[in-house]
Amino acid sequence: MDAKTYPVTRTDAEWRAMLTPEQYQVMRHHGTERPGSCALLHEKRAGTFTCAGCDQPLFESKLKFESGTGWPSFNDPVEGSVENTVDRSYGMTRTEVHCANCGSHLGHVFPDGPPPTGLRYCINGVALNFEPSA
């Protein structure tokens, strides 16, 4: 799937072993979880959302917002933590978002978010872990 080499690389067998079947499908095969299926959607505590594949911090809770889409949505990622590619699957042109550290698929970004960035990072909750701030 990925021609480029990421700082964190694992074989397909290693990914299968460390991720749940749902995480594996979403993160390694560009799947999408069912809207509203993830507990993190309602996570309102202060803290940091990290990549389920490599523990890199990706999003801060203060930039999370309720988009009404059924997926956790964020204004902006931690700087340098994610990369984008153009996704033309399903007859749509969307901007795919993946972890810059391990290459795992996270979700998509849309240009219809609230200020200040106007971006809406629509992320699969299974691709994230939440660490409440102390």
Ligand SMILES: [Zn+2]
């Ligand atoms: Zn990662």
